[in-house]
Amino acid sequence: MTILGQLALWLALLLSAWATIVGFVGGAGQRPELIRSAQRATYALAGVLVVASLALVVALVKHDFNVAYVASYTSRNLPLIYTLSAFYGGQAGSLLFWAVVLSVFGALAQWLTGRRYERLMPYAGAVTASVVFFFVVVTLFAANPFERLPFTPADGNGLNPQLQNPGMVIHPPLLYLGYISITIPFAFAMAALFSKRLDTGWLHAIRKWTIISWLFLSIGITLGMWWAYVELGWGGYWAWDPVENASFLPWLTMTAFLHSVMIQEKRGMLKKWNMVLIALSFLLSIFGTFITRSGIISSVHSFSQSPIGIYFGFYLIFIIVATAAVIWSRLPMLEAESHLESMVSREATFLFNNLLLVGIAFSVLWGTMFPMISELIRGTQVTVGPPFFNQVNIPIGLALLALTGIGPLIAWRRASPGHLKRQFAAPVTAGVIVAVLLLALGMRNLYPIMALALATFVVGTIAQEFVRGVGARHRLHGESHALAFARLVGRNRRRYGGYVVHLGIVLYFVAFTGQAFKTDVEASLKPGQKAELRSPWGHTYTFTHLGVSQYEELNRFTTAASVEVARDGERVGVMKSEKRQHVNSLGQPTFEPSTEAGIRSDLREDIYIVYAGSVAGTEEAVYRFTLNPLVWWLWFGGVVLVAGGVVTLWPGTSTSADRRRAMAGYAATLEGSTSGAK
Template structure:
């Protein structure tokens, strides 16, 4: 099977080349036989890429150390779960994994449009073929996972200890699923530009794939934050690392697109903007991949120095030039059908929202590439750290949070004074009430107070929208509270699923603000000695060392420190942190020792224990952090993902009973009820 997998990679490369050639030829010549051949070749490309992937997994599970990739990232004593995830632990395997997901997406996109969008599909298929061809070429010629060693070692080097974590097992696939999904909207944008079919028709397919990209990027980013928090031992989850930023950038542009697409669907506006956002999202994924895989930046997330980076840089330049030319020659076809009527309207609020998202994207992009540019120009790498990102993106993030609450409250086209007064009274009042309450409780940090004021405002907006919608359904259909709530969401998944996503954003901002009050203490303790610390809520904690223990576990030797904890005299249990030395099957050390933190988690705060090292056989140095509200960051991510599922779920059909009710409602009242309550 390993040999079959190796040969399948080259066949997949040939199939991608065939797809590209005959699809564009079929579209230009109007030959349906060539178009069909290109589509079948796309299915074959996926099939052979899948076979190649199975071959590599076979090599990993059978410990074929004659293959360089297997010897570099596994060992005979590596747990089987991580043998599976070793597929994407290194440059070569992750590129093949990328190709597997890409060709799967391409096959799904081609199959799902086999009867629709036929005029543009040859160019969509051809564009997907070009992207697939590039990635398969980068894999086969730049970083081949089937490269052989001149000699067969007795055991492999093993996997990086920081990758032996459930979060890292799931984080890369989620990011890849989100990253790579941007290729499909990009292909549809190219197809629409070539055929000049730039009306709302192409947006249907693009929107679904943009939602897929946003959904998986959201999960991947949150999982990456969680992994950094529990694995790296620095008591944080976002450091504005270049690789972290690389996943954040396309998430921002895809989010902007999902908002502005509603304006094009509703008013026929922002055509140029939407095409640009689709293209930009794909280009940012290629830029992020270049940053990650070129080795030009130092990061715990990045791959080692590799010539593959040159492949991605060249591809990025060529694609940017071609798409810029294509868009510039279609500007007349991208003229809007309507103009912005008022700066105080829902479409204007969405536009402001997009400008803030792009502002955050630009600031993050500049801070990410500035060290690269400075090294190219001056020869010295000037690093831009978290203070820059926080200073720029902090205020923009708060403005974005405010717009999250403002947008749903303003009417389309033009908002009247009475509309604004009626819509804003409750949400503003709720936000002010939160603000006053927190001041009364003693909170004085300005950033946190503004964050919670705006969070209260947005939460008030969401409550108001649900209350209005549920009330309208109960009045119109005589439904119970639970039934009305469920059917409200089911009948308008995009709107109310979006509100659930917004609620998740509010929860995450509240969690972010909590870290403004974190505290920590450092201690060096012998067995039986204690250290006292006061948490942000004023509780006094006592940590008593239970001594250092040493033992072997799975593929590692462990040195652990355990503490008995009390809070205000009440026992809170034991908490341990470890130093792990990973070894191969012969007991030889493979990597530098890694730290496994101990976390006592609760919705109020995390007690975060880091074993920094053993001073002697009975003395341990530790760092203890009190991190408020971190639990809510993970919960907010779950809520956002849940809202994304609702938005992506196929729209339910209205029941006949509702149709009967609606038929009895006068036309004017029906329009007012539907637009005001979103039923």
């Protein structure tokens, strides 16, 4: 099977090169036969890469340990689900995964939108194929998953225990899907530049792709947080690690794009900026991959250092130069059709929102790269860890949270004082009340107070938008409130879906606030002994050590420590934390022992228990007990965010409605009347 995989990879190399060259030539010369050939090559490329992927999957499932990749990342006793996830668990497999997913996305884009955007598609297909070409080159020449060993080991090394977690089965592919799908909007943007068709057509072509990509990235990042929280045992979910930062960077620029693109759609402004943002998002996705895999920056997530860093380095330089050159050459065609008229307008708030989002992206990139910069300039390496990132980014993040509420309240083009007063009165009052209440309750931490007050303000703005919208429909059409709500959302999915996404973001901020009140204690307890910890909500938790048991499981030897937990003297339940020593099928220990935290969540706080080990091989256990307030809201915020994203993406009547609206001149009329509609 691996021969088939190799062959498929070589075919993919030829097909991607063909699709790139012929796509560009066909698009430039408007030669239908070449365009058709490039289209077929795009489909064939997806086909052969699927074959290559299946070949690797078969090798993994059949435990073909003569294949170096299979021997490195699996073992005979590894559960099937993790055997399959080993496909993207290692360097070479993940590169093949990237190539196959991108090729399938390219084929889908061709299939779904090829006719509608026939002038853009040859170039978009060529750009996508060129990116696939790069990944196939790296897979073939620097990290080949089909490479064979000169001998066949009896068993493989197994998968890193920390990757043997359900979160790790879905987090990497979703994050990859987010990263990879950014290429499609980028390809359409480049296609618009190459073809000089710089009207809003390319924006329509990429709108859904961009939201899908952003959504995958959001889910991937959130699942990554969840995995870090449940699996790594440090009681947190975000450590500002370079690799986490690398995933956050394109998310920020895409979020900025999703806002600024509305200005281009409505007012014909910010064309250059939008082009830069979409290019930046793609470049940052490649940059993230580069720093993850090159080993230039030390990270707990890094793949082992390998020669592929040099490939990514050169490719990054090439695409930065090429993209900048193409944008530069088309700058005169990207002039705005209108100008900002007021500092107090939605356009202006979106601009400031973009400034802050890109500002955070810059500060994160700056902090991530600063150790290297310092070493280059001063010859001294420094560490830039969470204290730095928190100090720099929390104030910017709070300003962004404020703008999340302010933006939707301000009218397009220009807002009058009366309008502002009417829009802001209730949400601002709600925010101030919460701030005063928190102060009255004795809270003195500035940032958490600001965060919670601003969160209330934003929720107030969202609620107000829904209440007013439903009320208007109820009054104008006599619909019941439920029907009015359904139709309000159904007919303005992008707007109200966006509000739901904002609500999700607010919940993230609420959860982040909880981190300021995290408390923990370490204790060594003999069976029957207790430790106490006071929560920020005023409860006293008592942890009674019950004992330690040891037993064998499928591919590991488990040492489990049990604790009975009581809150204010009332029994909460028994919690367990484990130490797992993974073994291969020959019973030999593989990897260092890993820790499984015991977690019990509720709306207020998480009880987080970690068994650190035993004193001198006895049942006297060493624990770390942590009370983590408001963590549940992070996961719930993720669900809300995804729900909002799905609402904005939901297919339906929007296209025909838009068409009718355009026919009726509805959009133009509203624009002239300076409506506050989004």
